[in-house]
Each structure stands twice: as structure tokens, then as C-alpha cells.
Amino acid sequence: MGVFLRGSLLIVILGIYTLSASAQYKGLGGWNIITINLPGNTQHRWGGYFEAQDRNYGITTQFYYYEVKAGVSYNFDNNSSALLGTGRYTTYGYDELDEGPQVTETRLWEQFNLTQYISRIKLDHRYRVEQRWLSTGYRNRFRYRLTATVPFNYPKMQKGAVFFSGFGEAFLTNKEPHFERSRFAGSLGYQFTKAFNLQAGIINQYNYAITNDNSKNYLILTATYNILRK
Secondary structure, eight states: OHHHHHHHHHHHHHHHHHHTOSOBOSSOEEEEEEEEEEOOOSSSOEEEEEEEEEEESSSSSOEEEEEEEEEEEEEEETTEEEEEEEEEEEEOOTTOGGGOOSEEEEEEEEEEEEEEEETTEEEEEEEEEEEEEETTEEEEEEEEEEEEEEESSSSSOOTTOEEEEEEEEEEEOSSSSOEEEEEEEEEEEEEOSSSEEEEEEEEEEEEEOSSOEEEEEEEEEEEEEEOOOO
16 A cells, blocks of 8 residues: 555646646647557466557647557566566657658566555556667666556446546656656546457646656547457
């Protein structure tokens, strides 16, 4: 519970800080995610996942970013796991697509996940350490994300469940300024089958730099498919 309280306090502080961001990109953007998981458990400890994302400055227009990533996971028990992942990340100027990417990145990361339950509320703590090879140079980054998932019409997640999912995430570096970015999101979702759900909501991303900071809201659409083991 101590981990939960410390993580919650960090997320609340960053949320207040984000709301005071000095500059904001106008308009609502679009953020789309497709995730395929092979969950592990105590019987099948090895698992994995694949994910693809794209982002637009408009909801469906002015494309500027995409990422493709995958990882291999290992479950210590049903509530804790580790993951080794890698991915490719590409950023364009939304009005200069013909000129090619502005920044490309290859990333390797190590991750630890811890799950807790408070009644029907599921809490996921994600700790991640990243090694980032960008076209502009090498960087390290450290991330913490707290996610809460709450089904409304059932006591737990199952087929037919309508649910809320929200998260807050902090991005830190080992160089000044140590605080780099925060994200806060809230979505409503529906569990169509035991394996598949869709979510739609709003996410805010705040980027900080000594000379400039900015914040933008996106409509976020997430499709998640979990491969079921026999």
C-alpha cells in the first residue's frame, strides 16, 4: 500500500503542475493505439506483447507521429511481471511530411509491473527504464505510470463489462531538467469478449523544457486484444 500512496501523491502533484502549463497547442488531436497481449500467469510464465500507435494534430488530420514496439515478459506471479521491450519511433512535421522524419528513435527498455486490487478497482503500477538512441543523440529516461480500471456493471472485468480506465504517468531523465513530460488520461471502455475491448477518452500530454513548455489534448482510441491460453 505504501507504493500506491507514494505513486498516487506523485501523480496528483504532476496533475496540478500540468494544469498550469504556460502554452497549449490549439485544437483536439487524435491518438490511436492497437495492442496485442500474450498474458503470462503462474502456469505460463512467459508472455509478450505488440503495440502500434499513431498521432495527429487534428482528430483525423495532420499526421505527425507513429511508433511500433514489442516485448517479451515474465510473470513472477499473477500480480507481478517484468518485461524487456524494444521499438521504433518516428516524428514528422505535420505540414512537412514530404521532407521525411524530423526525429527517428530506436528504444530498448526494462519494465516491472505490479497489480493491486481495492474492491473492484484494479491498480496497475508500471516502472520503466529506457535507453533511447535518437537521430539527435543518446538519452536515458525513467517512467512511472499508475492506472486504475473500474468496471461499472460487474464486480470484475468480464465479457459485457462497461468500465472506466484512467492513468497518470511521469517521465524523468538523468539530465536537467529532470522532469521531461507527464500524461493524464481517462477513457470509457466496453469488454466485447474475454479477449477484446475498445476504449475512447481524452489524454493530455504536457512537455517541459527550460526555454519552452507546451500541452495538448487528444481524443484517444484504444483497441486491446489478449491472446487466450488454453
